[in-house]
Amino acid sequence: MKRTLLSAAMLASCSLPSFAADLKATLAPTIHQLMPQVIDWRRDIHTHPELSNSEVRTSKLVADELKALGLEVRTGIAHHGVVGILKGGQPGPVVALRADMDALPVKEQTGLPFASKVTATFNGEQVGVMHACGHDAHTAMLLGVAKALSSIRAQIPGTVMFVFQPAEEGAPPGEEGGAALMLKEGVFNNPKPDAIFGLHVWPMEAGKIYVRPEGTMAASDRFEVHIKGKQTHGSSPWRGVDPITVTGSMIEALELIPSRQVDVTQAPAVISIGQVKSGIRFNIIPDDATLVGTIRTFDEGMRQDIINKMQRTVTHVAQAAGATATLSVKSGAAVTWNDAKLTDWAAPTLAWAAGKEGVGTIKPITGAEDFSYFQQNVPGVFFFLGVAPDGVPLDQVAANHSPHFIVNEKGLENGVRALSGLALDYLQSPPKS
Structure with missing residues (x-):
């Protein structure tokens, strides 16, 4: 007992x-x-x-x-x-x-x-x-x-x-x-x-x-996703690649990783986006965008698996929209x-x-x-x-x-x-x- x-x-x-x-x-x-x-x-x-x-x-x-x-x-x-x-x-x-x-x-x-x-x-x-x-x-x-x-x-x-x-x-x-x-x-x-x-x-x-x-308490990692699109006038988005639209798809895809791709019965895991940065004017589709967020895990193997899945997700979501994206991760606490x-x-x-x-x-x-x-x-x-x-x-x-x-x-x-x-x-x- x-x-x-x-x-x-x-x-x-x-x-x-x-x-x-x-x-x-x-x-x-x-x-x-x-x-x-x-x-x-x-x-x-x-x-x-x-x-x-x-x-x-x-x-x-x-x-x-x-x-x-x-x-x-x-x-x-x-x-x-x-x-x-x-x-x-x-x-x-x-x-x-x-x-x-x-x-x-x-x-x-x-x-x-x-x-x-x-x-x-x-x-x-x-x-x-x-x-x-x-x-x-x-x-x-x-x-x-x-x-x-x-x-x-x-x-x-x-x-x-x-x-x-x-x-x-x-x-x-x-x-x-x-x-x-x-x-x-x-x-x-x-x-x-x-x-x-x-x-x-x-x-x-x-x-x-x-x-x-x-x-x-969880391990904490800070991550950034840098999305590169193609700037154009807001009236003709087809002439460019909109990185802001990519951020919307990217946020949803990243936050689905813990709930759909990880066995959370093994240990809890969280991905949260805390910052979205892009654009300077209402009628300009900007050239780039940045997402900043946190990863929380209780198992080192699960942590590395999540980071690998994030890398795959970031690359393919951006490619699907004609953009490119890079992921960087910095450890904050074990x-x-x-x-x-x-x-x-x-x-x-x-x-x-x-x-x-x-x-x-x-x-x-x-x-x-x-x-x-x-x-x-x-x-x-x-x-x-x-x-x-x-x-x-x-x-x-x-x-x-x-x-x-x-x-x-x-x-x-x-x-x-x-x-x-x-x-x-x-x-x-x-x-x-």
């Missing part, structure tokens, strides 16, 4: 050593007392959001707070990344905890008293900037974890790495950034963690934790893959953080996370923390990336408890190999 995550938590909780439970019991009131400070940090960061690879103020705030705790602090990793190293009073393993710091080009419409009024230039346009994905909460919670664990550092057997990552939402065109660049620049070289944990706030029941083993053994091990700690009734299993999410690159280097678990506003039906709660996205701050304490507890339990009683 398949064991549920919650039952695994109840069974495994009996196996944790008593000193691990004692340290968490000591830490719990400290975390509770820290929450006003965590909320202050979160609101300050929310009011001053910064786009990917521009996290100057946020990274300074983080570095200053970590230095004030007496941690070894490294800055300038992947442009604005910050790492704090907490060395415990006793030898032991190394565990990493990660939070992302960047915001989105979204004009905030929450009406909160600390709402962002920041603007910036994005892709050549002036845009509002907002923490519409909750990274302000992630950063504040991890600062809270650092402060809480620092208060008992003499009793900690091992080392905790606090990884504050820039550019999770993706580096600007022509730039590198995010988790991949942090790894490229050696963030895990010294010390190399034995495991990594991270979380994401999510529009679900406030304070509840959601997790699943193995494929959790599958967020939770190590099954580590996820099972983590279950009792998550139940300690949120209560046995406060941990649930989440379905695969077709959103993407570059935390996945850290998981390619060391075993990791990525989980979700509910932050839905009170009194709002969950099907009406604004999702991440919405200008109306609101974090219910009542849920944040369980996030601090979860990350703190995972670090302590891992250092004191890691999974048996």
